[in-house]
Amino acid sequence: MADNPAYPAWSGEPFAGPLVAPELVPSWLRTLTGASGELDGGLLQRLAKQGGGAREAAVLVVFGADGAEDVVLQLRADTLGAHAGQVSFPGGGAEPGDHGPVETALREAREEVGLPADAVRPIGVLPRLMIPVSGYTVTPVLAYWTRDVPVSAIDPGETAAVARVPMRYLLDPANRVQVRVRERYTGPAFLVPGMLVWGFTGLVLTGLLSLGGWDTGSDRGHDRVLELDEAWRTVREMPPLRGRVQA
Structure with a gap:
């Protein structure tokens, strides 16, 4: 992968934008692919990171192909020191052997949820975003399934559950x-x-729904405000999401 010119490297100027021509991806992802180098005027803009200085990281945002429109999310274990019990996209910090954000995101997804790199196709890279509480600069990598494979929590010490949540x-x-x-x-x-x-993942996911043209504004549900504890109680009392959730 390091020799693939289509994938940006960690060194040099940060890259953001499509990795493939939008017309080559599933139709429902074309708008998002074409807009992947942009930032939502509000939510994602507040996470924008100019320049370097923080440790680089990448997350893999994997969407279903036509007929299986969903996104992969994972619940981090309660025992972790950083972001314990929070929901995230598969991903993590760059390692010395990683060529760039695509390689980091794919490696982390394999290690965390068992997703083989050849089962997905990277289609775009978002601008680098900052997680203020951890000091990481995170590059979201967009991808979709090319073949359907099961995903699950590889290391229960890091990941409590994995879900493919319908859009x-x-x-x-x-x-x-x-x-x-x-x-x-x-x-x-x-x-x-x-x-x-919620948090970083909630902001990014909200921005992606806007960039992809799926969020019409009336869908946002922003009038309902819950305290954090109340929100957690609500999700724990909800009926199980059928299928696609694996511990």
Whole structure:
């Protein structure tokens, strides 16, 4: 992969944008692929990182192909020191042998949820984003399934559960709220059975729904504000999401 000119390297100027021509990807992902180098005017812009200085990381945002429109999310184990019990995309920090963000994201996805690199096709790279609480600069890599393979929590010490959450579920206003953490933070969140998608992942996912043209504005559900504890209680009491959830 290091010799593939289509994939950006960690060295040099940060790259953001499509990795393939939009017309070559599944039709429902073409708008997002073409807009992958852009930032939502509000939510993603507040995470924009100019320049370097922080440790580089990458996450893999894997969408279903036509007929299986979903996205892979994982619940981090409660025993972890950083971001314990939070929902994230598969991913993590760059290692010395990684050529660039695509390679980092694919390696981490294989290690965390057992996703083989040849089962997905990377289609775009978002601009680098900052997680202020951890100091990481994160590059989201967009991809879709080329063949359907099972994903699961490879190391229970790191990942408690893995889910392929349907996009229609994420767009349902009933599952979308604002989460408030005392007076320190208020931001978009998604209520998924057993998973509260908020913080960095909630912001990125909300931005992707906007960039992809799926979020019409009326779907946002931003009028409903829940305190963090209340939001967690809500997702734990929700009926299980049928299929595609694996511990």
